[in-house]
Structure formats: C-alpha cells, structure tokens
C-alpha cells in the first residue's frame with residue numbers, strides 16, 4: 001500500500017477533527033428521540049460503535065467528506081444499527097415451502113384458543129399443580145388426562161417435552177436392563193439425532209431385532225420372547241415406506257401375542273392423528289384410540305405434528321404402566337410447563353367438536369385448503385410479485401403439491417398452487433439468479449421462505465394466510481444480481 005502524501009494526511013486530520021463527539025451526537029434532537037425509543041445505554045453503545053467505525057474508515061482512507069456527518073445522516077445510521085441490534089432472534093416468517101408441518105419453521109401453528117390459554121397461564125397464577133376441589137396439591141397431568149381419556153379411550157396419560165422424550169421415558173421405565181423386541185423394518189432415524197437404536201442404549205434397554213428389513217412375521221416376535229423381554233415395540237415408520245415384497249405384523253395380532261405372553265406392547269405412533277383424517281380427504285394415519293383398542297398397552301405421539309398443538313410428547317395407555325412412568329425420576333426432567341399444558345388443553349378441547357375442527361384447528365385448516373383457494377391467491381399476488389422482481393425475472397403461476405411434513409405420510413401429497421420465479425433468460429447465471437432471489441425473499445422484514453427446485457424459486461401459497469402483509473412488504477424486495 002502506498003503511503004498517503006502530506007496533503008492527504010492533512011485532509012484526513014481535518015476530517016477526523018470534524019467528527020462530532022459522543023456527547024454532541026447524543027445531544028442532537030433526532031438522537032434524543034432514539035433514546036426515548038431504545039433506551040440510553042443501547043443508544044450510547046451504538047453512537048460509540050458508529051464513531052469508532054467512522055474513525056477507522058477515515059484512517060484507512062475510505063472515508064467520505066465531513067458533510068456526511070449531518071444530523072439526519074447520523075440519526076438514520078443510528079436507527080438502522082439500533083433496529084438491527086434490538087431485533088428478536090426469533091422472528092415470524094412466511095412458510096411458503098409447501099411443507100405444512102415444517103420442523104425447522106416450528107411445526108404446527110396454534111389456534112387462537114390455544115394462544116389465549118397460554119397467555120392466560122403466563123400472565124396469571126394458575127392451578128398448575130393445585131387441586132381446586134380438595135384444596136390440596138394436584139398433578140399437572142390431570143389438566144389433560146380427562147380429555148385424553150375421552151378422546152383416545154386411554155385409562156391414564158402423562159405429558160413430556162416431545163415424543164422423543166416420551167419414547168425414551170417409557171423405554172427407560174418399562175424395559176431398563178431388559179430386552180425390547182423391534183422389527184428390523186422399523187429401525188428408524190428421524191430428523192437428525194433421534195435414532196431408535198441409540199435411544200434404546202441411552203434408555204438402558206437391550207435392542208432385540210427381529211425379522212428382516214422388508215418382512216417380519218408374528219413367529220419372529222413370538223420366538224424372541226423370553227425371560228429377559230421387557231417390551232415389544234412397534235414404531236410407526238412415518239418418514240419412509242418399504243414397498244414391494246413386504247410384510248409386517250399388524251397391531252391386532254401383535255397385541256394378542258403380547259397379551260397372551262404377558263408382555264406389554266408399546267407403539268410409537270410418531271404423528272398420531274387424533275381423529276380419522278380421511279373424513280377431510282386426507283390420507284389415513286393411525287390414531288391412538290384404534291392403536292389402544294388393538295391391544296397396545298402404551299402409545300406415544302407428538303403434540304405438534306398432525307395433532308396441531310404445542311411441542312409435547314403424549315403418553316397414553318394402561319393405568320399401572322403410566323403410573324410407573326410418572327414415578328420415574330426422569331419424568332421430572334422431561335415434564336412440560338404451564339404454557340404447553342394450557343395450549344394442549346385448548347387444542348384437545350377442539351377435538352370434542354369434529355364438525356368444526358377443520359375451521360378451528362389451524363393445521364387442519366391449512367391441510368384441507370382446497371387447491372382452488374391457492375390458485376385464486378396466486379392470481380392476486382402475481383402482479384405485485386412481477387412488479388417487485390423486476391424485468392430480469394419470469395414470474396408464473398404453477399400448480400404444485402404440498403407436503404404434510406414432520407414425517408407424516410411421505411408418499412402422499414396435497415394438490416396446491418403457487419408462484420415460480422425463474423430468470424427471464426435461461427442459461428448461464430441461473431444458479432446465481434436463484435440464490436439472489438431466494439436471499440432477497442429471506443431478507444424481507446418478515447422473511448419469506450420458499451424452495452428452489454427444477455430451475456425455479458417456488459412459493460407454495462397453501463400456508464399464506466396474511467396476503468396483505470405479504471404483498472405490502474414486497475416493495476422492500478432487493479435482488480442483488
């Protein structure tokens with residue numbers, strides 16, 4: 001790098017000398033109003049940071065002239081800094097990925113009833129573990145046990161942090177130092193770190209695999225039962241299908257075998273729809289009620305998958321086994337808080353009235369939205385999107401398929417409609433264009449998450465409910481090409 005000449009140095013000194021002091025910046029009326037909005041300490045920190053960066057830029061010879069240091073410019077730069085610094089890390093986004101229960105985007109959206117119930121529990125003292133009838137200490141699980149009994153026919157229930165915790169706690173309670181019989185066709189891994197064999201080890205159980213990847217017969221289970229057997233486990237293989245020459249033992253047969261041999265059958269349902277989804281034209285998912293009726297002693301499922309509630313793991317089943325699970329000291333480590341229970345109770349209550357469920361339960365409302373709705377929405381957002389994306393982009397309406405997500409029903413899809421954005425001229429630079437478009441949408445005030453596939457950035461409109469909010473912020477779309 002060349003040394004700046006004497007004249008340049010003098011100019012540099014001059015600019016540095018003209019930099020306002022911290023106190024002077026703080027005294028500017030526009031900045032004083034920032035203090036009112038963001039607080040004195042954050043504004044002071046932002047002013048110091050801004051001046052330090054300005055000094056460094058001047059010394060590096062990158063600085064502009066001192067006229068940039070007028071009050072309006074300072075106030076604007078500070079405001080941008082303060083907004084960035086004080087923005088929540090957890091932010092709402094538009095989930096236009098086409099996956100309704102998107103694990104990375106927070107899975108189920110909760111109905112207003114659940115939101116209000118959780119807010120009430122947060123704002124007030126509540127009878128979380130207090131029996132209002134007897135005036136004595138209560139049990140937090142009792143808040144939802146009645147509803148779960150009514151909805152699933154279970155004798156007893158307990159709630160933990162998520163379904164992974166439910167499986168872990170049940171295994172640890174019912175089969176520590178014992179063998180758990182599982183079909184080789186059900187050795188699942190779900191999204192990252194939940195692998196059945198690993199969970200078994202951590203729960204202190206010994207995995208006893210039976211059958212083969214594609215075929216397992218009743219005799220395989222029967223032959224494996226011995227003095228060390230603690231549980232028979234059936235796992236609903238929710239995130240894949242084994243097709244072709246396959247055979248699995250259904251719960252009715254397995255339930256009968258388990259009863260005959262005096263070994264409890266546990267079923268990990270994964271998503272576990274609480275009601276028959278075929279009523280709304282959705283694919284069939286096993287319900288806890290039928291699984292229990294088929295002879296399972298313990299059934300576990302998630303709160304925030306098809307159930308449409310908060311993150312939770314629900315354990316339902318036989319009274320004696322649930323009582324043992326509740327006594328496990330690990331239950332205390334895995335239990336849920338009042339917000340979760342409040343939201344769960346409100347969501348379960350909606351299931352009492354199946355006729356109105358598809359309007360009231362957000363997840364179900366989104367899953368049952370007819371494709372014509374999304375086509376109509378696409379027609380309304382097309383114009384604003386064309387305008388926002390500029391001449392370099394070709395924006396079209398396209399039919400697409402949504403996914404339920406969270407491992408549920410992977411081979412089924414739901415007809416939907418959305419927007420595809422591709423470069424106006426195909427060829428070189430397509431990858432860069434798509435990256436720029438994707439990042440432009442991600443950097444909107446309410447980030448829009450879509451998906452890139454087959455040479456286009458795609459927005460599935462199934463989960464777009466706030467159309468006005470979506471359109472209003474398109475003016476801020478910046479596509480860096």
Ligand SMILES: *Cc1c(COP(=O)(O)O)cnc(C)c1O
Nearest residue numbers: 162163164238269270271302407
């Ligand atoms: C999703 C799933 C789990 C894990 O449930 P979380 O609520 O995410 O912890 C466990 N088993 C099966 C079969 C699943 O589908």
